[in-house]
Amino acid sequence: xxxxxxxxxxxxxxxxxxxxxxxxxxxxxxxxxxxxxxxxxxxxxxxxxxxxxxxxxxxxxxxxxxxxxxxxxxxxxxxxxxxxxxxxxxxxxxxxxxxxxxxxxxxxxxxxxxxxxxxxxxxxxxxxxxxxxxxxxxxxxxxxxxxxxxxxxxxxxxxxxxxxxxxxxxxxxxxxxxxxxxxxxxxxxxxxxxxxxxxxxxxxxxxxxxxxxxxxxxxxxxxxxxxxxxxxxxxxxxxxxxxxxxxxxxxxxxxxxxxxxxxxxxxxxxxxxxxxxxxxxxxxxxxxxxxxxxxxxxxxxxxxxxxxxxxxxxxxxxxxxxxxxxxxxxxxxxxxxxxxxxxxxxxxxxxxxxxxxxxxxxxxxxxxxxxxxxxxxxxxxxxxxxxx
Amino acid sequence: xxxxxxxxxxxxxxxxxxxxxxxxxxxxxxxxxxxxxxxxxxxxxxxxxxxxxxxxxxxxxxxxxxxxxxxxxxxxxxxxxxxxxxxxxxxxxxxxxxxxxxxxxxxxxxxxxxxxxxxxxxxxxxxxxxxxxxxxxxxxxxxxxxxxxxxxxxxxxxxxxxxxxxxxxxxxxxxxxxxxxxxxxxxxxxxxxxxxxxxxxxxxxxxxxxxxxxxxxxxxxxxxxxxxxxxxxxxxxxxxxxxxxxxxxxxxxxxxxxxxxxxxxxxxxxxxxxxxxxxxxx
Numbered sequence: 001x002x003x004x005x006x007x008x009x010x011x012x013x014x015x016x017x018x019x020x021x022x023x024x025x026x027x028x029x030x031x032x033x034x035x036x037x038x039x040x041x042x043x044x045x046x047x048x049x050x051x052x053x054x055x056x057x058x059x060x061x062x063x064x065x066x067x068x069x070x071x072x073x074x075x076x077x078x079x080x081x082x083x084x085x086x087x088x089x090x091x092x093x094x095x096x097x098x099x100x101x102x103x104x105x106x107x108x109x110x111x112x113x114x115x116x117x118x119x120x121x122x123x124x125x126x127x128x129x130x131x132x133x134x135x136x137x138x139x140x141x142x143x144x145x146x147x148x149x150x151x152x153x154x155x156x157x158x159x160x161x162x163x164x165x166x167x168x169x170x171x172x173x174x175x176x177x178x179x180x181x182x183x184x185x186x187x188x189x190x191x192x193x194x195x196x197x198x199x200x201x202x203x204x205x206x207x208x209x210x211x212x213x214x215x216x217x218x219x220x221x222x223x224x225x226x227x228x229x230x231x232x233x234x235x236x237x238x239x240x241x242x243x244x245x246x247x248x249x250x251x252x253x254x255x256x257x258x259x260x261x262x263x264x265x266x267x268x269x270x271x272x273x274x275x276x277x278x279x280x281x282x283x284x285x286x287x288x289x290x291x292x293x294x295x296x297x298x299x300x301x302x303x304x305x306x307x308x309x310x311x312x313x314x315x316x317x318x319x320x321x322x323x324x325x326x327x328x329x330x331x332x333x334x335x336x337x338x339x340x341x342x343x344x345x346x347x348x349x350x351x352x353x354x355x356x357x358x359x360x361x362x363x364x365x366x367x368x369x370x371x372x373x374x375x376x377x378x379x380x381x382x383x384x385x386x387x388x
Numbered sequence: 389x390x391x392x393x394x395x396x397x398x399x400x401x402x403x404x405x406x407x408x409x410x411x412x413x414x415x416x417x418x419x420x421x422x423x424x425x426x427x428x429x430x431x432x433x434x435x436x437x438x439x440x441x442x443x444x445x446x447x448x449x450x451x452x453x454x455x456x457x458x459x460x461x462x463x464x465x466x467x468x469x470x471x472x473x474x475x476x477x478x479x480x481x482x483x484x485x486x487x488x489x490x491x492x493x494x495x496x497x498x499x500x501x502x503x504x505x506x507x508x509x510x511x512x513x514x515x516x517x518x519x520x521x522x523x524x525x526x527x528x529x530x531x532x533x534x535x536x537x538x539x540x541x542x543x544x545x546x547x548x549x550x551x552x553x554x555x556x557x558x559x560x561x562x563x564x565x566x567x568x569x570x571x572x573x574x575x576x577x578x579x580x581x582x583x584x585x586x587x588x589x590x591x592x593x594x595x596x597x598x599x600x601x602x603x604x605x606x607x608x609x610x611x612x613x614x615x616x617x618x619x620x621x622x623x624x625x626x627x628x629x630x631x632x633x634x635x636x637x638x639x640x641x642x643x644x645x646x647x648x649x650x651x652x653x654x655x656x657x658x659x660x661x662x663x664x665x666x667x668x669x670x
Binding site: 194213292304344 | 416419444447449450451468469470533537569570571573582586591593596597598601604608612615623624627631640645652653656662
């Protein structure tokens with residue numbers, strides 16, 4: 001309908017020059033003439049729209065008035081401006097078509113069906129062509145039923161309502177930290193001690209369809225399984241083994257194996273890539289006591305060091321004494337009596353020169369020790385040598 | 389276009405009606421669900437029912453039909469689901485308390501039975517959860533505390549699983565696994581006494597280490613002294629009498645040294661050996 005009207009208008013404009021009112025019309029008159037050709041062209045076209053038929057009716061009463069009015073031009077031209085746009089107005093309401101006018105295809109047909117077709121084509125290609133990334137895989141379901149797994153690349157499936165594709169990261173390692181946050185998490189060890197332990201689990205998907213369809217909550221399951229496996233492994237170790245490096249490596253290994261076994265028994269499609277214990281600490285309530293143990297080790301080492309120093313001293317001293325004795329003794333052997341005397345006198349000299357001496361000459365004379373005198377000289381002791 | 393509408397109006401209506409009827413008739417059962425079709429309350433078919441070891445794609449998932457208005461469809465999860473239990477305090481045979489948190493994994497293997505006995509999955513889950521708590525309490529209460537922590541857990545868990553599975557079968561469910569997620573000492577006295585025990589164990593270790601250090605030190609000192617004695621004996625043993633003299637001289641020097649704390653007064657008898665010449669006697 002639009003097309004026909006459009007053509008009608010074109011024809012009308014073309015015929016405007018031959019309008020019977022051509023004498024009056026110069027520039028603005030042209031549109032004024034349109035109703036007449038319109039009237040002429042519309043019937044052959046058989047247009048169902050009432051708009052072209054209305055125009056002559058509206059024009060009809062006015063035209064006869066034109067000759068008497070001297071200046072109908074202005075009012076006429078304004079009306080014409082409206083009229084020029086007018087035909088579109090009714091059509092908009094009446095036609096109910098798009099609010100904008102599509103340019104026409106060559107051949108006079110609308111682009112509308114083409115546009116619809118293009119939109120459908122784009123929609124189809126979006127739901128049919130899937131790009132699967134390098135680390136991804138896609139699950140294709142046909143009406144909910146598993147059909148196939150898509151590998152990386154551009155892949156084509158049937159469109160949306162029939163087949164659906166669910167793309168998931170597969171080969172990339174994911175990491176799960178347990179516990180989340182830095183709160184203390186105590187575990188019981190085999191010797192009924194407690195240890196504060198945190199770890200993380202790295203995993204990836206080894207079978208996407210199992211991962212998608214087998215478990216209701218794969219991530220939650222992974223966490224639960226990790227917890228159970230870790231506690232079971234820690235409960236088989238003694239506290240000191242858990243705290244030591246080699247014990248940790250053992251635990252990591254056994255947790256990984258346990259987890260994989262459990263997850264395989266669930267057919268979860270999850271591959272555990274590794275378990276890392278991030279920290280194993282004694283609970284903070286008893287941390288002081290643990291620190292005291294290492295302090296005690298230091299103390300013990302210090303004690304041994306001191307003893308060794310003493311040992312070195314005493315040995316060196318003994319060796320020195322022995323060596324000096326040997327030297328003297330060698331000389332003594334050469335002249336025993338003289339050497340002995342010499343040593344005796346030299347020693348006595350040294351000793352007696354530096355001390356107070358009293359020589360009591362007469363034997364049998366009762367002698368009194370001058371105690372005040374002695375006290376003055378030597379406040380505490382008096383050493384009798386040789387006897388009175 | 390209008391002409392098309394006029395001429396094909398009836399067929400268009402027919403197509404629309406057919407689509408509506410199809411949509412009411414056809415149902416899509418996804419791979420992760422199973423569907424029970426009941427006709428007036430009577431189960432007539434199960435779609436995509438769980439069967440072990442059937443690969444995905446051949447399980448019967450996909451498009452199916454029902455009689456609109458007569459059949460009603462109940463969808464039931466086919467996947468492995470989780471029963472989480474409220475943490476329980478378990479009293480072991482040796483009267484120790486342990487906070488236990490366990491989980492069970494189950495799946496619905498008989499959806500018809502499930503629909504008949506429990507109606508929906510929430511009911512099954514809450515039922516299983518309460519059964520799980522009581523079974524866990526019961527089974528773990530027969531064990532000693534130490535055995536709860538160690539290898540015996542394996543058989544305990546199998547027992548719990550079997551007991552729970554027997555109950556679950558009544559709901560058309562199968563219990564795949566039961567595991568203890570956490571087994572902790574309860575807060576308060578048990579935890580504090582555990583800390584105290586750990587503390588005293590460490591204190592004992594520290595004391596032992598220090599005592600060992602002392603012991604080692606003593607041994608080292610004694611060995612050194614013995615070594616020194618040996619050296620002295622070897623040297624002085626060559627002439628004990630000269631040693632006696634020589635050492636006496638050294639001793640006098642040290643004893644009467646001017647820097648000793650007190651000065652000494654020495655009273656000499658004229659008979660003294662040192663004064664022998666002083667007296668002029670030969």
